[in-house]
Amino acid sequence: xxxxxxAEQRENKFKKPAFEAVRAARNVADQLGGEVIGxxxxxxxxxxxxxxxxxxxxxxxxAEDPRLAMYSPxxxxxxIAAVAQAQQADVVMLPATSMGxxxxxxxAVKLDAGLAADCIALKVEGGEIVATRPVYAGKALxxxxxxxxxxxxxxxxxxxxxxxxxxxxxxxxxxxxxxADQDFTCVVKEIKQSSGKLDVAEADIIVTxxxxxxxxxxxxxxxxxxxxxxxxxxxxxxxxxxGWRPHEEQxxxxxxxxxxxxxxxxxxxxxxxxxxxxxxxxxxxxxxxDKDAPIFQAATYGIxxxxxEIIPALTAEVKKLLGKS
Amino acid sequence: xxxxxxINHVPDTAAKINVAADRMSIDKTGVTYVINPYDEFAVEECxxxxxxNGGDVTVISxxxxxxxxxxxxxxxxxxxxxxxxxxxxxxxxxxxxxGLADYLKEISxxxxxxxxxxxDYDDGAVGVMVAEMLGLPSVSVVVKLEVAGxxxxxxxxxxxxxxxxxxTLPAVFTAQKGLNEPRYPSxxxxxxxxxxxxxxxxxxALTAKAALVQMQKPPAKPAGRVIGTDATAVPELVRLLxxxxxVI
Numbered sequence: 214x215x216x217x218x219x220a221e222q223r224e225n226k227f228k229k230p231a232f233e234a235v236r237a238a239r240n241v242a243d244q245l246g247g248e249v250i251g252x253x254x255x256x257x258x259x260x261x262x263x264x265x266x267x268x269x270x271x272x273x274x275x276a277e278d279p280r281l282a283m284y285s286p287x288x289x290x291x292x293i294a295a296v297a298q299a300q301q302a303d304v305v306m307l308p309a310t311s312m313g314x315x316x317x318x319x320x321a322v323k324l325d326a327g328l329a330a331d332c333i334a335l336k337v338e339g340g341e342i343v344a345t346r347p348v349y350a351g352k353a354l355x356x357x358x359x360x361x362x363x364x365x366x367x368x369x370x371x372x373x374x375x376x377x378x379x380x381x382x383x384x385x386x387x388x389x390x391x392x393a394d395q396d397f398t399c400v401v402k403e404i405k406q407s408s409g410k411l412d413v414a415e416a417d418i419i420v421t422x423x424x425x426x427x428x429x430x431x432x433x434x435x436x437x438x439x440x441x442x443x444x445x446x447x448x449x450x451x452x453x454x455x456g457w458r459p460h461e462e463q464x465x466x467x468x469x470x471x472x473x474x475x476x477x478x479x480x481x482x483x484x485x486x487x488x489x490x491x492x493x494x495x496x497x498x499x500x501x502x503d504k505d506a507p508i509f510q511a512a513t514y515g516i517x518x519x520x521x522e523i524i525p526a527l528t529a530e531v532k533k534l535l536g537k538s
Numbered sequence: 539x540x541x542x543x544x545i546n547h548v549p550d551t552a553a554k555i556n557v558a559a560d561r562m563s564i565d566k567t568g569v570t571y572v573i574n575p576y577d578e579f580a581v582e583e584c585x586x587x588x589x590x591n592g593g594d595v596t597v598i599s600x601x602x603x604x605x606x607x608x609x610x611x612x613x614x615x616x617x618x619x620x621x622x623x624x625x626x627x628x629x630x631x632x633x634x635x636x637g638l639a640d641y642l643k644e645i646s647x648x649x650x651x652x653x654x655x656x657x658d659y660d661d662g663a664v665g666v667m668v669a670e671m672l673g674l675p676s677v678s679v680v681v682k683l684e685v686a687g688x689x690x691x692x693x694x695x696x697x698x699x700x701x702x703x704x705x706t707l708p709a710v711f712t713a714q715k716g717l718n719e720p721r722y723p724s725x726x727x728x729x730x731x732x733x734x735x736x737x738x739x740x741x742x743a744l745t746a747k748a749a750l751v752q753m754q755k756p757p758a759k760p761a762g763r764v765i766g767t768d769a770t771a772v773p774e775l776v777r778l779l780x781x782x783x784x785v786i
Contacts, residue, residue: 284701286666286675286676286677286678287675290670310697311679311694311695311696311697312696314662314678314679315666315676315678315694317663318631318635318662318663318664318666318667318670319666319667319669319670319676321663321667322632322635322667322670322671323670325747327630327746327747327748328631328661328663328747328748329748330631330660330661330662331661343751347660347756348658348659348660348753349549349555349564349657350551350660351756352554352555352755352756353555353557353564353753353754353755353756354753354754354755354756355750355751355752355753356750356751356752356753357748357749357750357751358748358749358751359747359748360746360747360748360749361748398675398705398706399675399676399677399703399704399705399706399709400703400704400705401701401702401703402691402702402703402704403701403702404696404699404700404701404702405693405699405700405701405702406699407698407699410698411698412697412698412699414697415697415698418785418786442786453715459716460681460714460715460716461695461716463715465551466551466657467551467575467576467657467715468715470660474785475779475783475785475786484552485551485552485554486551486552489551492756492759493756495785496779496785497762498775498779499762504764509762509764510762511759511762512762513759513762513783514762514763514764514765514775514778514779515763515764515765516764516765516766516767516768516771516772516775517764517766517767518766518767518768518769518771519768522768523768523769523771523772526769526772527772527775527776530772530773530775530776531776531786534776534780534786535786
């Protein structure tokens with residue numbers, strides 16, 4: 214049994230979900246018996262490839278070409294499918310990052326494979342992989358099996374543990390590539406960073422402000438708390454629809470589904486579509502004036518009170534604890 | 539310019555979801571269905587492209603008769619033609635993509651738009667699968683699009699920023715919130731949509747590549763603890779987060 218794992222890198226650094234996917238594949242391979250083959254694609258990525266061994270890769274294939282320095286869905290998908298075939302992979306896994314989610318459907322069609330997207334658990338039952346994936350933004354969970362010969366899974370970031378890197382390096386081999394110009398009909402020309410802000414989808418701590426913040430001018434205290442915690446700022450749909458915050462900060466069913474270690478909901482009532490997007494967070498703190506707000510049903514800890522009084526106090530207390538005052 | 543938008547008919551995001559007794563589907567009792575929210579951005583973008591470049595917009599949905607409601611909504615927004623690829627069965631994302639791709643191949647649009655994901659099964663896969671089946675490039679999760687001279691430049695949302703992607707046309711795009719502000723259908727549009735025909739095409743069943751084992755509600759969380767009612771509770775909250783939860 215062979216599992217091929219696409220290990221996403223950007224600027225010659227692996228993304229954390231790449232390590233998580235390699236480790237998750239290793240856990241499955243340990244139960245079924247088999248090897249985990251890492252796949253790294255980029256402009257010049259040879260030097261980082263071997264480190265995947267520390268997370269359980271048996272060996273690593275590298276696809277290098279100057280034209281691959283910028284992401285191209287058409288070219289990357291072609292390479293993943295070609296390597297899967299050359300290596301006779303039984304399973305292909307990708308992190309469910311924005312790149313992985315863009316690639317997986319294309320690769321699945323090329324390989325005639327069933328695809329379970331955004332999985333949050335992988336079990337082995339009777340020699341088969343059973344994936345758990347949320348539907349309706351987490352209002353329900355499904356267990357699914359792929360019935361195709363080759364099976365594909367994308368794994369939600371921040372859910373599978375990457376574990377500590379062992380002091381092991383995997384042997385690295387070059388993937389044989391035949392790339393033509395028409396493989397690059399679609400290519401990234403430029404990346405616009407949003408001013409170094411941490412994205413809610415990647416953050417381990419999120420502080421979200423809701424309609425109870427009363428206006429965009431009051432989000433300073435949310436930003437300060439997020440900064441003190443080293444986290445990201447999130448926003449409820451009401452806040453985004455009112456134009457107070459950009460939509461990329463929106464958490465919920467029509468925003469991002471997140472599962473950080475700590476989610477602090479400030480003046481968020483907890484509409485069903487919001488709860489769906491964040492209730493898989495490990496610890497949830499709710500701060501709201503209304504003791505009957507549904508957000509308290511989802512919260513681990515709650516304070517029923519005025520956010521404008523509590524949040525600055527919380528920021529100060531956090532700074533005291535973390536020695537940032 | 540020939541434009542196509544593929545839409546789905548899904549439970550409203552405000553709906554409570556309960557699992558049916560067979561543990562293989564949701565209990566539809568009391569659940570309101572609407573056009574998939576992301577698909578509204580897809581329809582709107584097609585309408586704007588038509589207003590700018592001329593052409594026509596076809597909207598397509600794959601599913602049962604209930605999908606006509608969302609097709610009528612798109613007609614009310616102003617699309618030229620609505621097509622129902624009729625299948626009352628359950629399809630995985632591959633099967634949905636196959637049905638749509640077969641039809642799209644016939645009409646060969648310059649641009650095909652999808653929502654970035656359907657808020658029922660949340661696969662986010664069908665649009666890109668269709669692109670591959672048609673042998674077309676695709677840009678997913680698009681928040682900005684400019685089309686000129688047989689090319690498109692799209693901005694797609696990624697972690698912590700945006701990628702600016704250049705692609706040849708024809709191409710497939712999937713829409714993210716922020717791409718546009720979907721229009722409300724006018725009264726005239728709504729009235730007119732009632733009498734517009736919806737073309738129906740029966741589909742033959744397809745072997746699935748994925749099988750559902752079971753569906754269940756997520757495990758209930760233990761009840762939360764209210765620590766206090768004002769800022770005096772803050773030190774205790776920080777202590778719990780540090781010592782009990784160990785998250786800060």
